[in-house]
Amino acid sequence: MSWMDAWINVVMIGPAGCGKTSMVASFGRWLEKELGERPIYVNLDPGVLKLPYKPSYDIRSLVRVDDLMRDTGLGPNGAMIKAAEIIEERLNDVVVRIRSINGTGFRLIDTPGQMELFLFREMGPRIVERLSEGSRAVAVYILDPFLASSLSGFAVGISMSIITRLRLRIPVVSVINKADLLNTIELERMLLDESKLVERIALEEHGLAAELSAKFMNLVREYSKAMRIVKTSAKTGQGMQDLYNLINDALCECGDLT
Numbered sequence: 640m641s642w643m644d645a646w647i648n649v650v651m652i653g654p655a656g657c658g659k660t661s662m663v664a665s666f667g668r669w670l671e672k673e674l675g676e677r678p679i680y681v682n683l684d685p686g687v688l689k690l691p692y693k694p695s696y697d698i699r700s701l702v703r704v705d706d707l708m709r710d711t712g713l714g715p716n717g718a719m720i721k722a723a724e725i726i727e728e729r730l731n732d733v734v735v736r737i738r739s740i741n742g743t744g745f746r747l748i749d750t751p752g753q754m755e756l757f758l759f760r761e762m763g764p765r766i767v768e769r770l771s772e773g774s775r776a777v778a779v780y781i782l783d784p785f786l787a788s789s790l791s792g793f794a795v796g797i798s799m800s801i802i803t804r805l806r807l808r809i810p811v812v813s814v815i816n817k818a819d820l821l822n823t824i825e826l827e828r829m830l831l832d833e834s835k836l837v838e839r840i841a842l843e844e845h846g847l848a849a850e851l852s853a854k855f856m857n858l859v860r861e862y863s864k865a866m867r868i869v870k871t872s873a874k875t876g877q878g879m880q881d882l883y884n885l886i887n888d889a890l891c892e893c894g895d896l897t
């Protein structure tokens with residue numbers, strides 16, 4: 640294997656507070672302990688205050704949201720956008736620094752709390768494209784566990800993972816995190832059984848919402864045939880082997896999960 644093939648970039652993405660940072664730490668620890676891997680950790684969130692892992696590259700060496708708020712008087716959202724602009728201006732430098740870190744194996748990438756800054760601006764797609772050159776990459780879309788506890792919410796979560804696929808142009812796997820906290824509905828079973836799905840939608844939704852949910856779930860089911868979703872807990876470590884398998888499958892030449 641040449642150094643060019645050496646990295647597997649794993650980009651953690653999902654809505655604010657879904658557990659991206661915790662997942663980077665938890666999955667990294669699992670890789671170290673169970674597989675003897677030596678992953679490197681990359682923080683791309685300029686707004687985070689405390690990290691539960693030791694980053695080999697930290698975007699806060701370039702820009703910090705708290706400093707920007709103090710120095711410019713901007714509020715948290717304005718400062719976040721300003722930070723994204725600064726990162727975009729220096730993007731080449733950021734990529735060169737990350738690529739210069741020696742090693743092989745997993746590069747675990749933590750992304751900003753506000754997912755739209757990473758996905759809908761140029762920052763995310765461009766960084767991912769540059770880090771993927773000569774390496775492999777997969778995004779882990781972390782579904783909001785509260786959304787995933789209803790069918791319509793689950794459909795919204797899955798649609799975001801499809802948008803992630805479209806924007807980052809790499810395979811995406813989905814997990815429902817915080818499994819230790821919530822009773823997520825039996826999604827897998829329901830996705831496979833249309834009559835149960837229709838029954839459930841009728842129970843949860845009414846009128847136009849029911850009609851829309853049913854149509855949307857059909858779309859979701861089409862995708863879900865090729866997409867396994869696992870439940871994880873970044874807190875207890877539950878589901879890390881499943882996540883590893885999912886990532887492996889997504890990277891396997893025989894199948895692109897999305």
Ligand SMILES: Nc1nc2c(ncn2[C@@H]2O[C@H](COP(=O)(O)OP(=O)(O)OP(=O)(O)O)[C@@H](O)[C@H]2O)c(=O)[nH]1
Pocket residue numbers: 653654655656657658659660661662684687750751752753816817818819820871872873874875
């Ligand atoms: N119970 C439980 N709590 C979790 C889990 N994963 C994360 N948390 C908690 O959820 C909160 C947010 O976790 P983070 O890892 O900071 O989430 P994030 O997506 O990085 O958050 P932002 O970057 O601020 O958007 C923290 O209080 C975590 O301790 C989990 O699997 N179970």
Ligand SMILES: [Mg+2]
Pocket residue numbers: 659660661684687749750751752
């Ligand atoms: Mg975070």
